[in-house]
Amino acid sequence: MKIVMKKNFIIYLNLFLFSVLLMGCSEEDITKLPVTAIFDDQFWTSEEQVIQAANAAHFDLDNVGQLQWDALTEVMFSQSGPNAEISTGALNPGASMVNSLWQSSYSSIRNANWFLDNVGKAGLDESKLDKYNGQWRFIRAWAHYKLLYQFGDVPIVDKVLAITEGKVTQSPRAEVLQFVLTELDKTISELSASDFTPEQGRINKWAAIALKSRILLYEGTLANDNTMLDESAKLAKQIMDQGGYSLHDNYTELFRPEGDGSEEIILARINADLEGQYHSLGQWLGPISFHASWNIFSPTIALVERYPDINGVPITSSPIYDADKPFENRDPRLNQSIFDWTKDVEYEGAMFINGGTWLNFRKFIDPSEEAEQRSHVDHIIFRLGEVYLNYVEASNELNGPSQELVDLINELRERGGKKAADDGSDIVVPPIALSGLTKDSFREIIRNERIIELVGEGVLYYDYHRWKLLETTMNQPAVGVVPLENRVFTAPRDYLWPIPEWELINNENLDQNAGWN
Template sequence: VGWNWGILRKCNILLKNYNKAQILESVKNNYAGEAYFFRAWFYLDKVQNFGDVPYVSKPLDNTSEELFQARDPRKKVMDSVLRDIDMAIAYLPASWSTQGRVNKYVAMALKSRICLYEGTYRKYHNLGDSEKYLNQCVDASTQLMSSGKYSLYKTANTSSDYKTLFVSKDLNTNPEIIFSRAYVQGVLTHNMSGYVASQLAGPTKDFVDDFLCLENDGSAKPIALSGTYSNNTMEAEFNNRDPRLKQIVLDPRDEQVVFKTQVGYPRLQGMQGNASPTGYHLIKYYDYNQMLLSTNQDTDAPLFRFAEVLLNYIEAKAVLGQASAADLDKSINLVRKRSGMPDLTLTPVADPKYAGLGLDPLIVEIRRERRVELCYEQLRYQDLMRWKMGSQLNKQVLGIRFEPSDRANAKFAAVSNSVKTTTVNGKNYIDVLASSELRNRKFSESKNYLFPIPVNVISKNPAIGQNPGW
């Protein structure tokens, strides 16, 4: 994270010295594979944040000339990342005798993620050479999909299967989890349910609106085209929707089941308890029994899921112009079926919400599925960056529908005057940033796809230079 290079140094020290070990070549290679894996992941993060970065493949000391070198072009760096992740796949074992270590399948999942990112970034930012990475994404994803090692977690309970992935104490035997971080009482714990319950942010209307509606004829449509959608009440908005919505965002009617309270939700700013500035309350990762453990919670954290690989695969195929009905059925439609959603076809209805973006409706629906299925898994921001869709961050941030009659309701008597609303198509919604200086934020297309190089870094090495606009 940030301009921190400690992990890289550890990887390079191991890769320089591992052959000195007096052990079997195959065993040495397993350890080298781990170093290649983490060096690839490290540089993915650096390129995502800073673009051009110095590429260093050996341990340095205070006399190394590389300390004062200029940055290397992102293409050169990412080509090195691709070589590293291929080495990781070649060297890592299919499994270890101990749990919690990356294996060759985890490396394939990382390669799938890396190559989708770089391929689409190059395409939408007009950098050229995008197809090489998109094809590599397809290849890595296909290897995982055909390995027989992983499948989507499902028990036919569409109202809970999705959320179970994020509130399980042991993901080691879950067929969908390619890699996770384990938490164990007395060893390593967390407070995730506490963070979720007390968060100072909330899901937005724009996010909630992207959940499709289930129609009476068995199809699924965007809210703008739906015959079953209604937001005339705060509860009605959750009716006839993608079942994942109620597993990610609290349906006010589920308060007692989820939070074991009867105080009345939503809780807005000014009301006692855990208020949400949007009126929507996140419940993905939340478990009441874990909440009681405070900082001693021990649900595992998914890091790579098979669902992501399936969605990487179909996006790469679609961007390449190669997606077939069979491709849909072995990837995105498996994800949709798990949640009780109808299949996607090659010619979906165009959502008016995205009509001005000039995108193929199939691409829109694949992106929608990523936003829904992979939400709050630290992928959305970089998805927007690689799609060159930073302008989406300029949107007005809205919350729940909140009419004057709602404010007059005794239930909301304590709502702060700072909670402002704005009118959209004759309906009033919470205007989340109405009183904030962030209301006037502006994503700069020439600047904000990359972060600035820290000033203290440039002062030590002027050759590093600064990113455009900073």
């Protein structure tokens, strides 16, 4: 591995040439790091400079591009080459997403190590340092987890490496996982500082707890480990009981600028309505009638079929589902997530015209957007809705269904009906009943709920992966209005990605994963 930094050399300009956004604050409060080269011993001279460097952690958080990971599942089709390379069975050690994940993760780790190795030079007392260290430690832990999830055994890098230290060896996956969990425990402790009251968008202890809960759910599922599942559930319950978060009362609004800063959001990548902070999500998702959109990412019929009828019954067995009127009598989140392809739709003054080939997302679309490539909706990273689902899934695997767990699913279903009618009134969503549910049948409800509640938020690939559903769902064609793509997934090989080819050339101490030599 080639992770290089000379001691007392310039601050990493690839990170800090950006203006540093102080999350959730006014434009007047936005601070900037120097954009010229400075030496470490010239920088760490005040708490103000530490704050500036801590703010830069914002740029290592996932942004709206994270939704591309959902295109590696049955629910989304992508016209993007890097996605298609993997979804059509051409995964290889030189694949673009393979290289991007490896490079971006170790870049984040390098940035975190630079901060953690140097911040002590500022001379701040320990209580002040904790709240700054915790934000970058969170980034370092998460980056290591992304690597271990896709590549298995990977190098742990917990300090800035000199040129002579670059050829590191891999650590066993279990060792990397233990490093991640230990780091998160320390992060939670650091970010619990009594004087740390983070603004919207800043990494806080609840985000660290949410990440640990998510990781333990993933790992508990993969290893069939009840201890991990139990801890995942307890952490989720801690957020639910003590975090002060609440469900947003409108599912559509949550994913538009009006939902930015919602009390449901635990952590978001802030994309301020400022020049230089825009992105192209509307153009990626919308039909061509919306700012000449590219429609790079689109839902599939497989996703449409995941939405049950209004009573929570799968459409395959629903007595009220009408295939000729597929949007009637359905879970209201269908209409809030996908445009009805059977007709042209006027959406708050913007016309969305069916193109005849692809389905189109309504989720994330801001109809008031005035120009192409001018989206600024925040990217939600953790929210209470996912925490509910973590708690319910882990608890069901441990003890089976209960009224408490069913009630939480019904809260999400009922929230989907709030202000969801065309006239802005509520749609009544009947609750599902506990009676007759088993652990297995409730598991299917929970999994389906995760898919329709979290679609497009960039986490479903991890779900399909840990549920071992990729080998079946990703060997089926992707279908929109018409067939779109023939897909190939080779199990078990493709569950573990290959180490990038260039890394193996640069570092002979790395071993390629099984099946990729």
